[in-house]
Amino acid sequence: MADTTLLAEALFPHVTRLGADLEIQYPPRNLPTGAAITRFAPSPTGFMHIGGLFAALISERLAHQSEGVFFVRIEDTDKKREVEGATDIIRTTFAEYGIVVDEGLVRTSESVGAYGPYLQSERLDLYAICAKHLVAIGRAYPCFCTSEELAANTATQEAQKIRPGYRGQWARCRTHTVDEALARVRAGAPYVIRLRSEGTFDYHKVTVDDCIKGSLSLPENDLDTVLLKSDGYPTYHFAHIVDDHLMYTTHVIRGDEWLSSTPLHLELWSAFGWTAPRYGHIAPIQKVDGGGKRKLSKRKDPEANMAYYAEKGYPVPAVIEYLLNLANSNFEDWRKEHPATDYRKFPFSLKKLNVSGALFDEVKLMSISKELIAALPVEEMYTQMTTWLTVHDSALFDVVTNDAAYTKSILGIEKEGAKRKDIRAWSDAREELIYFFDTGFAVDTTLLTSDTPKEIVVEVFDRFLETYDPSDDATVWFGKVQAIAAALGYAENLKAFKQNPTAYKGHVGTIAQILRIAVTGKTKTPDLHTVMTVLGAERVGTRIRALRDILKKTRQML
Ligand code: GLU
Numbered sequence: 001m002a003d004t005t006l007l008a009e010a011l012f013p014h015v016t017r018l019g020a021d022l023e024i025q026y027p028p029r030n031l032p033t034g035a036a037i038t039r040f041a042p043s044p045t046g047f048m049h050i051g052g053l054f055a056a057l058i059s060e061r062l063a064h065q066s067e068g069v070f071f072v073r074i075e076d077t078d079k080k081r082e083v084e085g086a087t088d089i090i091r092t093t094f095a096e097y098g099i100v101v102d103e104g105l106v107r108t109s110e111s112v113g114a115y116g117p118y119l120q121s122e123r124l125d126l127y128a129i130c131a132k133h134l135v136a137i138g139r140a141y142p143c144f145c146t147s148e149e150l151a152a153n154t155a156t157q158e159a160q161k162i163r164p165g166y167r168g169q170w171a172r173c174r175t176h177t178v179d180e181a182l183a184r185v186r187a188g189a190p191y192v193i194r195l196r197s198e199g200t201f202d203y204h205k206v207t208v209d210d211c212i213k214g215s216l217s218l219p220e221n222d223l224d225t226v227l228l229k230s231d232g233y234p235t236y237h238f239a240h241i242v243d244d245h246l247m248y249t250t251h252v253i254r255g256d257e258w259l260s261s262t263p264l265h266l267e268l269w270s271a272f273g274w275t276a277p278r279y280g281h282i283a284p285i286q287k288v289d290g291g292g293k294r295k296l297s298k299r300k301d302p303e304a305n306m307a308y309y310a311e312k313g314y315p316v317p318a319v320i321e322y323l324l325n326l327a328n329s330n331f332e333d334w335r336k337e338h339p340a341t342d343y344r345k346f347p348f349s350l351k352k353l354n355v356s357g358a359l360f361d362e363v364k365l366m367s368i369s370k371e372l373i374a375a376l377p378v379e380e381m382y383t384q385m386t387t388w389l390t391v392h393d394s395a396l397f398d399v400v401t402n403d404a405a406y407t408k409s410i411l412g413i414e415k416e417g418a419k420r421k422d423i424r425a426w427s428d429a430r431e432e433l434i435y436f437f438d439t440g441f442a443v444d445t446t447l448l449t450s451d452t453p454k455e456i457v458v459e460v461f462d463r464f465l466e467t468y469d470p471s472d473d474a475t476v477w478f479g480k481v482q483a484i485a486a487a488l489g490y491a492e493n494l495k496a497f498k499q500n501p502t503a504y505k506g507h508v509g510t511i512a513q514i515l516r517i518a519v520t521g522k523t524k525t526p527d528l529h530t531v532m533t534v535l536g537a538e539r540v541g542t543r544i545r546a547l548r549d550i551l552k553k554t555r556q557m558l
Contacts, residue, residue, distance in 0.1 A: 003178035004135060004136055004137065004138045004178065005136045006178060006182065007135055007136075007141075007142075007178045007181055007182060007185075008132045008133075008135040008136035010182050010185050010186070011132065011135055011142055011185060011191075011193070012128055012129075012131070012132040012135075014128075015125070015128045015129055015132045017125075017129050018129065018133070019129060019130060019133045019272075021129075022126065022129060022130075022246060026114075026115055026246045026247070026248075028248060029069065029115075029248050031067065031068060031069065032067050034066055035063075035066050035067045035068035035069070035250075036062045036063050036066045036068040036250050036251050037063065037068050037069045037070075037071075037247070037248050037249050037250045037251070038059035038060070038062050038063040038068065038069075038070050038071075038249065038250070038251050038252075038253060039059060039070065039071045039072065039073055039104075039244070039247070039249055039252075040052075040055065040056040040059055040060075040070075040071075040072050040073075040090075040101075041072070041073045041074075041075050041240065041243075041254075042072075042074065042075065042090060043074075043075045043076065043078060043081055043082075044074055044075075044076050044081075044082050044083060044086030044087055044090075045081055045082075045083055045086060046083030046084075046085065046086040046089060047083075047086075047089075047298060047305060048089050048090060048093045048305065048306040048307070049296075049298060049304055049305065049306070050285060050296065050303065050304055050305070050306055050309075050323075050360070051255065051282075051284055051285045051296065051304075052306075053093065053097065053099075053306055053319075053323065054282070054285060054323050054326065054327065054358075055253055055254065055255065055282055056094070056099055057097075057099060057320065057323055057324070057327070058253055058282070058327060058348070058350070058353070059251070059253045060099050060100065060101075061344075061348040062251055062253070062348070062350065063102075064100065064344065065344070065347070065348060068250070069102045069103060070100070070101060070102055070103075071101065071102055071103035071104040071113060071115070071118065071247065072090065072094075072101050072103070072104030072105055072118065073104055073105075073118045073119075073120065073243060073247070074087055074090075074104075074105055074118065074119045074120065075120050075236065075239065075240070076119060076120055076121045077120045077121060077233045077234055077235070077236070077239055079233075087105055091105070093306050096310070096316060097316055097319065097320060098316065098320070103115060103116070103118065104116070104118040105118045105119060115246065115247045115248070120234070120239050120243070121233075123239070123242075123243065124232055124233065124234075126242055126246065127228060127232075127234040127238065127239060127242055128228070128232065130238075130242045130272070131193050131227055131228045131234075131238070133272075134193075134195070134227070134271060134272070135193065137271075138196065139195065139196050139271040140193050140194060140195055140196060140227060140271075141173060141174060141176070141181065141193070141194060141196055141224075142173065142181055142184075142185065142191040142192070142193055142194075143166075143171075143172075143173040143174075143191055143192050143193070143194045143224070143226075144173055144181075144184050144189045144190070144191045145166075145172060145173060149172070150166065153166065153170055153172075157170065163201070165222075165223045166194070166223060166224050166225075167197060167201075167222045167223045167224055168222065171194070171224045173194070174194075174196060174224055190230045191230060192226045192227075192228060192229055192230050193226070193227045193228040194224040194225065194226055194227060195223075195224055195225050195227055195264075195267070195268065195271070196224060197221055197222050197223055197224050197225070197264075197267060198267070199220030199221045199222045199263065199267055200220055200222055201219045201220060201221070201222040202219070204219070204220045205217040205218060205219060205220065206218055206219075206220050206221075206263045206266055206267075208259075208262050208263070208266070208279060209278065210259075210262075210278075210279055210280055210281055211251060211253075211278045211279070211280040211350050212253075212280040212281055212282060212350055212351075212353050212355065213256075213259075213280075213281055213355055214355075216259075218259075218260070218262065218263050219263065220263050220267070221261075221263040221264035221266075221267045223264065225237055225264055227268075237261060237264055237265060237268065238268065240252070240265075241265060241268045241269060241272070241274075244277055245269075245272070245274045249277045250277050250278065251277055251278045251279075251280060252277050252278070252279050252280065253280045253282060253350075254279070254280075254281060254282070255281070255282055255284065256281035256282060256283050256284070258281060259281045262279055262281075265279070280350055282353065283354070283355065283356055283357035283358075284296065284357055285326070285357065285358050285359075285360050286357045286358070286359050286360065287301065287303075287359065287360045287361075288359065288361075293357075293359065295357070296360055303360065303362060311392065311427075312425045312426075312427050313388040313392065313425040313426025313427045313428075313429075314365065314369050314425045314426075315369060315372055315373060315384060315425075315426075317343070317372060318365065318368050318369035318372045318373075318425075319365070320343060321335065321343060321368050321372070322364065322365040322368050322369075324343055324346065324348070325364070325368070326354075326358040326359075326360070327348070327352075327353055327354075327358065328346075328348060328349055328352045328353070329352065329354075330352060331343075331346055334346050334347075366424040366425070367424075369424050369425055370421045370422075370423060370424040371418070371421065373421075373423050373424070373425075374418040374419070374420055374421045374423075375418040377415075378408050378411045378412045378415060379408070381411045382404070382407065382408055382411055384426070385400075385411070385426050385429050386400065386401060388426035388427075388429075389426070389429065392426070392427070393427075393429075393430060396429065396430050396433070396434065399434070399437050399439060399440065400429075400433065400437075406436070406534075407433070409534045410433055410436050410534055412534075413526045413527070413530050413531065413534060414526050414527060414530060419526075420526050422524075422525075422526065435520045435521050435522060435525075436534065436535060438539070441520075441521055441543065442521050443517060443518065443521040443543075443547060444521070445547065445550060445551065445554075447517050447523065448514055448517050448518065448547070448551070449551070451506075451510065452506075452510060452514060454551050454554065456488055456505075457514055457551060458548055458551050458552055459488055460484055460488065460511055460514050460515065461514075461518065461544050461545075461547065461548040461551075462548065463484045463487065463488075464480075464481075464484060464515060464544060465541065465544055465545065465548075467480045467483070467484075468480070468537070468540065468541070470532075470533065470536070470537035470540075474527075474529045474530075477529045477532075478529065481508060481511055481512055481515070482508050484511055485507065485508040485510075485511045488505070488511070489504060489505045490504055490505050490506045490507055490508060490510060490511055491503075491504040491506070491507040491508065492507075492508055493507065493508055494507050494508075494509065512528060515528065515544075516528050516531075518543060518544050518547050519531065519532060519535060519539075519540050519543050519544065
């Protein structure tokens with residue numbers, strides 16, 4: 001038996017299975033050629049970052065558009081960072097956003113799939129088997145250095161202005177003989193398992209064929225990185241390699257904070273003699289801040305958290321479409337050409353991803369969202385809106401559901417041609433709907449009289465009430481508003497006013513605006529004739545009369 005095999009046995013006496021047994025336990029997947037196997041591998045920190053959903057969506061698209069598999073693996077080896085319920089947040093966010101997970105812990109609370117466990121803390125035996133193998137072949141060794149010794153190493157390196165790290169001559173335990181190591185193990189000294197790196201940082205480069213960033217040349221790894229900690233838990237570097245090998249991952253799509261460790265990962269793949277998957281590193285989503293751009297921050301930016309979108313009431317497809325738009329700028333043109341097609345038919349491309357970081361823009365999200373809401377059939381709009389209101393605005397929920405037919409007629413305004421675009425997210429519903437209901441209707445009378453003398457406003461009201469007929473169509477209705485304008489010295493249309501501005505007090509727009517404010521309390525609404533039709537003659541009459549009376553009283557008081 002080779003010395004290193006003896007050492008491996010002494011370090012892992014309970015590990016009896018071999019790497020070859022694992023290859024039998026996890027046979028290759030039976031998938032069509034070219035099928036991508038991708039994964040989302042979050043640490044359960046209890047926070048679903050928009051960048052996480054972005055990466056998950058990219059991986060999911062890659063898998064499913066190639067008839068492959070998308071799975072979720074929970075990387076819970078850092079117990080300090082773990083938050084209870086974190087897996088549920090991932091599961092519910094994916095379910096909400098329609099991210100279909102084929103395997104792992106996210107589809108149900110049970111793990112699904114034949115390549116599990118999908119929770120790293122339940123895979124410690126697999127890491128031990130693989131670590132034992134690396135020790136046996138001489139590519140890993142136990143390190144007994146204490147944290148004080150490691151700190152002293154780093155301090156010396158810093159003092160000598162040498163790149164810090166446990167490597168080469170600085171890697172004290174690397175040179176222990178097997179007998180020395182065995183003696184320490186037998187004496188019960190605590191240890192970690194480290195890679196025995198064969199790389200040279202300064203002289204050799206390794207080519208990373210990144211499927212997002214293209215071909216990159218990076219210095220080789222020369223660090224004897226920790227693979228297994230003293231409690232038997234693996235580091236991310238080691239665990240993801242064992243997992244992605246045994247789960248047959250073809251593409252590792254991850255944040256670009258991992259790019260600099262990729263040479264280490266490639267060294268590990270080759271130490272095992274396994275074929276590495278393609279790595280693809282996504283730059284973080286950025287936002288404009290002041291004059292510059294910066295990474296969306298979990299602490300500073302509420303929009304970094306997926307919970308923000310649910311709270312604001314952005315419909316799920318709007319967020320997905322927005323993310324696809326961020327990922328592939330040609331998505332927008334594709335969408336124009338295929339307005340009714342499922343986004344899953346869009347030919348997503350890794351090559352078109354923004355290498356330096358997509359720029360988050362909520363205004364763009366709003367514009368996608370309002371178009372989508374405008375295009376929803378009334379019934380669907382009603383269902384989605386009330387579903388959101390139950391959770392986020394129960395007072396408005398009570399108001400709108402109290403008269404569902406009326407609410408639906410409000411939602412139906414300018415539905416034809418999807419023209420009404422004042423609702424960008426369900427949280428706009430209050431502002432855009434409440435004035436239709438008497439409980440939420442209020443007018444700031446100064447708005448009415450800011451540009452027009454009270455007497456004229458009252459005159460507009462009187463004349464309107466005399467002539468208003470709810471059965472008038474839009475043309476007749478507008479003709480009457482024009483007649484009021486003309487009678488009070490206002491131009492009947494903008495053109496006439498512009499041609500001879502001094503001849504008029506203003507134009508018909510002012511008269512219509514007075515009426516708009518009077519019946520809605522707002523300066524901007526959908527088409528006024530339609531709004532009045534929905535409000536109904538009684539409400540229109542009551543609102544205008546009440547205002548007229550208030551204005552008349554204030555006039556008398558002057
Ligand atoms: N657990 C790692 C993280 O949360 C995953 C990186 C990867 O996808 O490999 O950053």
